[in-house]
Amino acid sequence: MKTLLILRHGKAEGHSPQGDKGRALTGRGGRDAAAIGQQILDGFGRPDLIVASDAARARQTAQIVATVVGCPVGIETRGAIYEADVDALLGVIRELPNSAGCVLLVGHNPGLEQLAGVLDAEAGAPPSLPTAGLIPLQFETDTWEDVRPGTGRRRDLLTPKHHTKEKGT
Numbered sequence: 001m002k003t004l005l006i007l008r009h010g011k012a013e014g015h016s017p018q019g020d021k022g023r024a025l026t027g028r029g030g031r032d033a034a035a036i037g038q039q040i041l042d043g044f045g046r047p048d049l050i051v052a053s054d055a056a057r058a059r060q061t062a063q064i065v066a067t068v069v070g071c072p073v074g075i076e077t078r079g080a081i082y083e084a085d086v087d088a089l090l091g092v093i094r095e096l097p098n099s100a101g102c103v104l105l106v107g108h109n110p111g112l113e114q115l116a117g118v119l120d121a122e123a124g125a126p127p128s129l130p131t132a133g134l135i136p137l138q139f140e141t142d143t144w145e146d147v148r149p150g151t152g153r154r155r156d157l158l159t160p161k162h163h164t165k166e167k168g169t
Contacts, residue, residue, distance in 0.1 A: 002139040002147070003102040004093065004119075005040060005047060006112050007065070009033075010132040012057035021055045021082065025064075032132035033061045035160035037068030043158070044102060044136065046071050051092065052106035053081035061132070062106040081107040089115045096144040103144075119152035127157055134158040 010029030016022035025033065040047070046069045052062035054077045062075045080088055089111055096103055105112075109129055116127055116135045127135055137152035 001101070002141055002144060003044065004137045004139070004147070004152070005044060005102065005104045006116050006129075006135040006137065007036065007040075007061065007104060007106045008109055008112055008129045008131055008133050009053070009055070009057040009061040009106060010064075012131075016056070018056075024056050025060045029057065029131065030060070030064060032160035033064035034068050036132045036134055036158060037065035039158050039160075040065060040104070040134065041069040045069075047102045047104040048100035049073060049096065049102075050075045050104045050106065051081070051096070052077050053084075053108060054079045055082050055108070058082075058106045058108065062104070065104065065106070081105070081111075083108065084111045086111065086114050086118050090118075090147070090149075093147050094145050098143050098145075100144075116154060118149045119147070120154045121150050121152060122154070127154070129157070130159055132160045 010025045010033040012023040012025055050062050050066055052058045052075055080092055113129045119137055137154050139147055139152050
């Protein structure tokens with residue numbers, strides 16, 4: 001079994017002298033990242049791997065979550081996640097090491113919302129993913145290469161403020 005934790009970065013500044021990729025988290029964004037990190041730890045334990053966009057706000061979110069969950073591994077940053085569409089994100093997922101059973105993927109909308117909608121076996125409208133929102137998906141496979149549209153099981157949406165049950169388990 002594989003678990004993919006899809007996390008949108010925390011709330012970020014409106015602009016940055018370094019451009020969009022340089023936008024940093026706001027104070028609220030940092031607090032929300034810490035809160036969702038605690039929910040990840042409580043609900044899923046420590047991820048085996050954290051992969052994040054190379055944008056500052058995604059890297060900062062990933063670092064805060066890694067600190068909260070006590071993740072001993074470094075964070076992999078991938079430029080392909082920034083402004084990625086579903087196909088690009090699927091490519092990133094299929095390249096994940098099979099030794100990682102639980103992976104936290106930190107990135108951006110609209111790609112993450114669309115990815116969650118495509119992977120969900122009970123396809124419907126893509127879930128609305130707020131900043132620092134988390135969508136966990138489980139796959140009945142031993143390899144990330146086998147992750148395909150419609151093969152995931154999504155049970156809930158987690159936000160920093162509350163846990164919202166979207167699907168029955």
